[in-house]
Amino acid sequence: MHTFRVKAFGITKDILGGKEMVIEAPGVTVADLRSALNEKYPKLTGLRSLFIAVNNSYAAETAEIREGDEIALIPPVSGG
Amino acid sequence: MHTFRVKAFGITKDILGGKEMVIEAPGVTVADLRSALNEKYPKLTGLRSLFIAVNNSYAAETAEIREGDEIALIPPVSGG
């Protein structure tokens, strides 16, 4: 298992119950992390969308996360 | 002959040589006034356009001008 520290914003902060959580995932891709998140917090699947950002940029599902990367959950944005 | 007092703006002020001029025209329509103006000040025909306003609105060529109407020459506008 791999351990990731994940920042949460907006409604994901409410769903995860905090600004930053530690998540265990079976693999190192964004998709692996997403699966682990959805399993632990099923309410995430009810969102209109959920992007995962790595190092301040939107990440593809196939991207691999490395140690020290900054990971963040991006629920539907609503700025402006 | 009919006598009209005409306000001039922009380049027409330069062509007529003043802010307000008295023009004699053979008829009472805007077209009559335009003919008289073009004859007296041929440089007006070199303009990209020339509208005539009566009482603060653009007037049709067939409109009749009455005593007391405010008449103005509107060369191509360039506000903004």
Place this chain on the structure above:
Amino acid sequence: MIKITEKPIDVQKVIDTASSLNAGAVNVFVGTVRNNAHGKNVVWLEYEAYETMAVGEIRKIIDDASHRWPLLGWAVSHRIGTLKPGEVAVAVAVSTPHRKDSFEACQYIIDTLKVKVPIWKKEVFEDGEEWISAHPAVAVNS
């Protein structure tokens, strides 16, 4: 608010006048004097208006815009007299519930103002001057 004025335009005041508590969007267009035209340096501009008619024509444009977009507030201010490069010649602001309408309405107002409202500008260069758009071909009278 429709204003034709010799005094510098207070853009913030134009925006405040157009704003509304029911609006989510304000779009503002500010037209400024450029320091060059046709490759020549502009020293200053002279703006002249047929004021009573200009106010009436702007009012017609606002009325038309009000029928096409849900305007909650608006303001148009046009400067006349002598303007130096960088100074504000015109400011248009509108507020609407949503942003797309604010862009469309503001653009309609300034586009129409530029073709209908009796205001004229003369560019003064170092070696001559020219009433803008007066003649079919651009030529500088020196």
Place this chain on the structure above:
Amino acid sequence: MIKITEKPIDVQKVIDTASSLNAGAVNVFVGTVRNNAHGKNVVWLEYEAYETMAVGEIRKIIDDASHRWPLLGWAVSHRIGTLKPGEVAVAVAVSTPHRKDSFEACQYIIDTLKVKVPIWKKEVFEDGEEWISAHPAVAVNS
């Protein structure tokens, strides 16, 4: 200038920052908090940003806009924290040589900001609150 700030936005400063002596046009979009949404009274809004990423995403949008339109100046300021109805949430200003480009570039920037930049707002009503657009159907959690 890209700014994410808890302090009230000074729209005039945003405009001044975007202005340029070579520009003839400045377009400004101001997004304000409406006093109602879905027919309910909005008491206040809470804006939250993932600041480092938000600044980066706005920079990408400006870079894209700079490639599509001749931007001579620009400024984007977004407020975060607690906002009351009537307050300015975002201000975008761009200057270009001619006006059409200023409208298009400003609209592109705000449209793209609204779908890409990680900023979130929660509407707080008298009887509940809601993270805007979070769920497929609009529903207010009471």
